[in-house]
Amino acid sequence: MPRSKRLPAAAGGGRRSGGGGSGNGFRPPVVLLLFFFVLAPLLVLAARRSTRTIVSPDQTGSPNFSSKKATDWREQLVIQHLKPILTKEVIEAISASRHELGQWSLDFLRRNHVSSSWQVDGADHASHNNLTVTDTLQNASDAEKISFKMGDDALVGSLPTSNKDSKDNLDGHQLPDSPAKVARRQLREKRREKRALELVQQDDVALVKLENAAIEHSKAVDSSILGKYSIWRRDNENENSDSTVRLMRDQIIMARVYMVIAKSKNRLDLYQELLTRIKESQRAVGDANADADLHRSAPERIKAMGQVLSRAREALYDCKAVIQRLRVMLQSADEQVRSLKKQSTFLSQLAAKTIPNGIHCLSMRLTIDYYLLPPEKRKFPRSENIENPSLYHYALFSDNVLAASVVVNSTIMNAKEPAKHVFHLVTDKLNFGAMNMWFLLNPPGNATIHVENVDDFKWLNSSYCPVLRQLESAAMKEYYFKADHPTTLSAGSSNLKYRNPKYLSMLNHLRFYLPEVYPKLDKILFLDDDIVVQKDLTALWSVDLKGNVNGAVETCGESFHRFDKYLNFSNPHIARNFDPNACGWAYGMNVFDLKEWKKKDITGIYHKWQNMNEDRVLWKLGTLPPGLLTFYKLTHPLDKSWHVLGLGYNPSIDHSEIQNSAVVHYNGNMKPWLELAMTKYRPYWTKKQLHWLKKF
Numbered sequence: 001m002p003r004s005k006r007l008p009a010a011a012g013g014g015r016r017s018g019g020g021g022s023g024n025g026f027r028p029p030v031v032l033l034l035f036f037f038v039l040a041p042l043l044v045l046a047a048r049r050s051t052r053t054i055v056s057p058d059q060t061g062s063p064n065f066s067s068k069k070a071t072d073w074r075e076q077l078v079i080q081h082l083k084p085i086l087t088k089e090v091i092e093a094i095s096a097s098r099h100e101l102g103q104w105s106l107d108f109l110r111r112n113h114v115s116s117s118w119q120v121d122g123a124d125h126a127s128h129n130n131l132t133v134t135d136t137l138q139n140a141s142d143a144e145k146i147s148f149k150m151g152d153d154a155l156v157g158s159l160p161t162s163n164k165d166s167k168d169n170l171d172g173h174q175l176p177d178s179p180a181k182v183a184r185r186q187l188r189e190k191r192r193e194k195r196a197l198e199l200v201q202q203d204d205v206a207l208v209k210l211e212n213a214a215i216e217h218s219k220a221v222d223s224s225i226l227g228k229y230s231i232w233r234r235d236n237e238n239e240n241s242d243s244t245v246r247l248m249r250d251q252i253i254m255a256r257v258y259m260v261i262a263k264s265k266n267r268l269d270l271y272q273e274l275l276t277r278i279k280e281s282q283r284a285v286g287d288a289n290a291d292a293d294l295h296r297s298a299p300e301r302i303k304a305m306g307q308v309l310s311r312a313r314e315a316l317y318d319c320k321a322v323i324q325r326l327r328v329m330l331q332s333a334d335e336q337v338r339s340l341k342k343q344s345t346f347l348s349q350l351a352a353k354t355i356p357n358g359i360h361c362l363s364m365r366l367t368i369d370y371y372l373l374p375p376e377k378r379k380f381p382r383s384e385n386i387e388n389p390s391l392y393h394y395a396l397f398s399d400n401v402l403a404a405s406v407v408v409n410s411t412i413m414n415a416k417e418p419a420k421h422v423f424h425l426v427t428d429k430l431n432f433g434a435m436n437m438w439f440l441l442n443p444p445g446n447a448t449i450h451v452e453n454v455d456d457f458k459w460l461n462s463s464y465c466p467v468l469r470q471l472e473s474a475a476m477k478e479y480y481f482k483a484d485h486p487t488t489l490s491a492g493s494s495n496l497k498y499r500n501p502k503y504l505s506m507l508n509h510l511r512f513y514l515p516e517v518y519p520k521l522d523k524i525l526f527l528d529d530d531i532v533v534q535k536d537l538t539a540l541w542s543v544d545l546k547g548n549v550n551g552a553v554e555t556c557g558e559s560f561h562r563f564d565k566y567l568n569f570s571n572p573h574i575a576r577n578f579d580p581n582a583c584g585w586a587y588g589m590n591v592f593d594l595k596e597w598k599k600k601d602i603t604g605i606y607h608k609w610q611n612m613n614e615d616r617v618l619w620k621l622g623t624l625p626p627g628l629l630t631f632y633k634l635t636h637p638l639d640k641s642w643h644v645l646g647l648g649y650n651p652s653i654d655h656s657e658i659q660n661s662a663v664v665h666y667n668g669n670m671k672p673w674l675e676l677a678m679t680k681y682r683p684y685w686t687k688k689q690l691h692w693l694k695k696f
Contacts, residue, residue: 241290244291244298248301249285258274280304285298363430367433370433389523393524395517395527396408399431406532406685410532411527414534414535414537418444418445422447422448423448425450465509470610509623512602514526525537525540528589531589532666546636552635554640562580567619568617577632588667589662606626613626642663644658644661647665648665648671648678653681664681
């Protein structure tokens with residue numbers, strides 16, 4: 001019987017056959033449903049797993065080609081969109097870092113993109129103990145790769161929570177870092193070092209720029225205020241020659257701060273370590289003022305001190321405690337500086353005003369020899385010239401025999417007619433015999449010498465002389481002899497130069513009584529005992545003073561040595577009568593017209609101002625301030641070539657100015673007969689003395 005034709009199952013439209021037939025009529029739909037609902041998801045899951053396996057790094061740590069191809073188009077798309085925003089340098093840096101360090105993420109930047117200059121000891125350990133989600137996933141991935149080798153049983157319940165846990169399996173075996181991790185770590189370290197070097201170089205360049213700008217700015221500052229000094233002056237060619245020294249000293253200061261805090265908090269371990277580091281750094285620094293003077297162990301000491309300071313900062317830092325301790329240290333250092341400055345001032349004054357042993361012994365021997373002479377041999381020749389007003393008369397008030405001899409001898413050596421010169425020397429009772437004996441043994445040629453004792457001037461007493469009355473007062477004795485007692489009126493006064501013993505001597509104030517000392521003279525030339533004469537001074541007697549009393553060389557230059565430097569212009573008596581910008585002048589070589597002196601009662605003017613200054617409210621002690629007041633608008637300026645000053649304190653006087661000057665003046669503390677004299681200026685004084693001794 002022929003076979004009947006059957007329609008395909010698809011064409012049957014799911015038409016069911018008769019009731020007792022076989023199941024061939026409904027099998028195709030079940031297969032399709034089984035495929036779509038069971039097998040298809042399994043295939044998709046398998047495909048995803050294979051895709052992840054392909055993208056993940058291989059055993060060498062580098063992604064394979066399919067992963068790179070899957071991510072490059074996304075990165076290129078992002079960079080393409082960021083080009084209008086980021087600069088070319090930033091995009092190149094991103095690309096370079098991507099090739100070196102792999103994919104970037106916020107966690108990566110937060111953990112690793114930090115300059116090495118901010119890294120401290122223990123930072124790596126801290127970062128390992130604070131892992132981000134990215135680290136956890138990475139460790140999980142590493143563990144998954146390890147599971148292919150060791151089996152899944154080794155990873156049961158071992159999802160890593162730290163780097164250390166991720167490297168240790170349950171058997172206790174530590175797994176070495178993969179070559180990829182080692183390579184990435186080395187790249188990170190190199191990049192940090194490079195970045196730190198760049199920051200240091202940028203800091204150096206910025207510092208040099210700032211200093212150069214400051215130096216240029218200092219050149220434009222008014223020299224009348226700063227003079228030849230400048231706070232930005234370069235002392236050395238290397239501007240940072242002491243940077244390491246300053247760093248070590250700063251470290252020592254901070255270590256002392258933390259050492260006190262550590263002791264207060266009972267951290268004896270840190271206390272002992274800080275104490276040890278301080279001693280080591282102090283030995284390395286020593287007395288060095290420049291980096292070249294440091295001990296060769298200085299770099300190691302800096303590194304060791306930096307490490308312990310880092311630990312101390314982490315454990316002990318308390319802003320309030322640190323500030324309080326620094327304030328205490330600053331106050332202590334300030335008190336120490338004031339004390340040392342006061343001591344230095346006292347010692348410099350003592351060295352400047354103390355008579356050297358050689359001069360003191362010379363004076364004693366000359367005194368003994370003088371009083372062993374018979375009375376007839378104690379007289380000087382040509383005593384008739386003493387009151388002759390037609391001759392050239394000099395006034396010299398001194399207690400230094402050697403200094404007075406240089407003044408007299410240098411004047412006579414340069415005089416064209418020595419016989420017409422008369423020298424009036426006034427000294428105290430202690431040096432009277434020595435002064436006479438010196439010039440009796442060393443007569444100044446044909447010149448006339450006249451030596452007097454200030455104690456023989458009976459008219460010079462406290463009832464007539466205000467300054468003598470003030471010097472004998474209890475307040476003045478307290479000022480001089482009880483200055484160190486805090487209960488005295490002089491407590492708090494720090495300017496020791498005004499407590500110089502010379503201000504107690506009437507020899508210093510005798511210059512205001514010239515007409516009383518020499519009543520028969522019309523004109524006299526006053527000389528200090530710390531000058532050297534280099535030219536003939538005869539022409540000074542013919543200078544027209546134009547009705548003034550005093551002829552002197554003015555000393556003001558720009559804003560220096562004007563009246564406001566010497567006088568208290570906050571006092572109404574001073575402010576009302578004097579100009580603060582009036583030009584000052586100097587004692588040392590002064591021509592005085594004694595006729596005009598008497599007419600204008602110069603001594604009476606001096607007495608008036610001296611009485612007003614009994615409490616030292618108008619000026620401190622000395623003779624120049626009252627001289628400026630007394631001869632105000634009565635001083636005729638002489639040519640500057642007659643008198644050059646500053647050889648006792650100014651090391652930068654021009655050599656030609658000294659050579660062309662008629663008189664050189666060693667005003668200041670560095671007198672030429674002292675050891676502290678400036679060597680470059682001393683020959684002007686010694687050659688006159690030696691030449692005179694050889695000649696006579």
